[in-house]
Amino acid sequence: MKKIFAAILVALACVCASAQQYTIPRETMARMFPAGVVSPQINADGSVTFRCQAPNATQVMLSCQMLDRNAPMEKDEAGVWSITVKPKSPDIYPYCFVIDGTQIADPNNPDIFPNEGFKNSLVDVRGSVPSMQDIQDVPHGKVSYRYYTSKRLGFDRPMCVYTPPGYNPAEATKYPVLYLIHGMTDTYETWFKVGKMNNILDNLIAQGQAEPMIVVMPYANPYPEMILRGLAQAYDAMNTEIVVREIVDEVMPYIEANYNVQADADHRAVAGFSLGGRQTLATGLGNPDKFHYVCAFAPAIFSNEWVTNFDNGTYSDPDSINSNLKLLWVSCGIDDGLVTASRGLDTALNDKKIRHQAYFCQGAHTWMNCRDWLELTAKMLFK
């Protein structure tokens, strides 16, 4: 068998090590077989051992959201750096290695955080009892990668669409729709790959805690493609209008033409995280005739801008919001840099007597919180 292993390794070395086509790098060998570097390794006690092969580095740190600060890793005689840490609670944690100051995703972990601004890996530390974000033995919906033509932007764009278990366009059943927006530098994949929205919905639906719904995850950053096509000079993150128009004029009609949906405001929700929370408020409060459920997760807003918005009529008036919306939600972690702004929004909404739910919980600007907020709000949608 040695011969065929060698042949595959030579072939694989072309793919892995790219240019060095006929030599098999030691690192490649190590990565191909279990004797090589395993990372992350989840231990029986719930701790995690992270390993990084970097024989020539002078310092390798673990940067992980289960820790308060970066932690130094230790090098063995083979040049593999490692550290074992234990999170306070089971969850899915982003992490990266910092090799002599340069942040990299874990080269041995295929589970990558989809993002345009940084590279993190994900480690899934499961508890003794399955959580809502774990895949469980229940009927599964599916997540589809779809491509639509944006007439406004003039090019084809991707999105992810979750359809619940049993969804069958051949049947007459129509479903409500949640439009779910990622954060700044995230992509249309992040709510799926990091947010585990499909597992959360599958499990909530199986337990009868959430209505079966379609979840649409648009790509809220058109700038990389616009810049490539000479349609924009730079990323204009604060331009919510471009995202509102894309969702309302392009994505919504596409979904309503291609899925069995209930196409009215009582059956339409919008939710989003961080910059996507800002876009959610602009989309939902700007169109209360179209969205009766609006959930902002740690929205990227000024503390006072919503007072101004309500006062100057940028968005709908309080009466219109109260009479239309069935849910207006804002949540933020108390250690999140944006919590002051969320508290400001809560206060402004109180001052204007706008009915809403505010939730300030432990934690920072993390996807651990995001998944909890999706679980909490999904239970309240379309009821």
Add this chain to the structure above:
Amino acid sequence: MKKIFAAILVALACVCASAQQYTIPRETMARMFPAGVVSPQINADGSVTFRCQAPNATQVMLSCQMLDRNAPMEKDEAGVWSITVKPKSPDIYPYCFVIDGTQIADPNNPDIFPNEGFKNSLVDVRGSVPSMQDIQDVPHGKVSYRYYTSKRLGFDRPMCVYTPPGYNPAEATKYPVLYLIHGMTDTYETWFKVGKMNNILDNLIAQGQAEPMIVVMPYANPYPEMILRGLAQAYDAMNTEIVVREIVDEVMPYIEANYNVQADADHRAVAGFSLGGRQTLATGLGNPDKFHYVCAFAPAIFSNEWVTNFDNGTYSDPDSINSNLKLLWVSCGIDDGLVTASRGLDTALNDKKIRHQAYFCQGAHTWMNCRDWLELTAKMLFK
């Protein structure tokens, strides 16, 4: 506006830099805005500039399949290493950076090569004329992430399923199915994310060159989950039987129960790359009553093992293959370490008078070749 940018950056810093929750690393700042590191940058002349911020590194190399060998990058005063290279032809090339001997994906590029053994990024250099692998202005199918329960293995497993434009389970139209298997250390996502099988099929179908078909991309490596569950000790790559049984006994029935498919051998094909090519031969030639189209792309085989297999009756006899199969295809790049084995298979098939097509082209064990082979064979399926 500075204030809100700062607030978002503080918040993002929690996500990006993980533990350093209230300081914004210089690298994070640089990555958030266009003034930061842009990589890869595709220039007007078709060349590509790669950049990597690693101020403390002593050597950074570019490892890219558009080059014959790794190329040294040059450091500027800000600690950003860069190099500009031009591929011989437009294509999608895997690459990584080698920082002081450690291979990493490009931290500034969200386009990642899904793989369990190494981390590469992808750069898509497009030509003046769109190629079959580019997204074009044609009707688009969709790729769905689905989860089925493997009774044999005892746990839920993922797969990707491509349905062609216009696929509608509400209609009576039934479609043929191609089972498409990834290579060793690849995942069920690799044919989608690297192989661009959806673009290739969309474009071929739009041009009338391929039959509309469903393409099923199973996950041919059950070992990570088996090891996690104590069902296996190590990765047994050479065990094709486990993959054959998973496809025939689990994936096929799931697909035939959940999609409008033509469930007979004339409308079933299997194809795969590298180790997936080996699994393809075992699946297809072992079950010529179930698969009438069998396409092995650079299969990971011994030069002589198929002679033995035919002689000792491991797989069907030549007469049965000739009378059943409508296409038996083997292809390999002439610079591929596995080409001797593919040539050996071609010779064995000739000796046994088994009708087949063999194609030996330029290039090595690459996904650039894989995409071409999918294009060439997809045109011949189900006709």
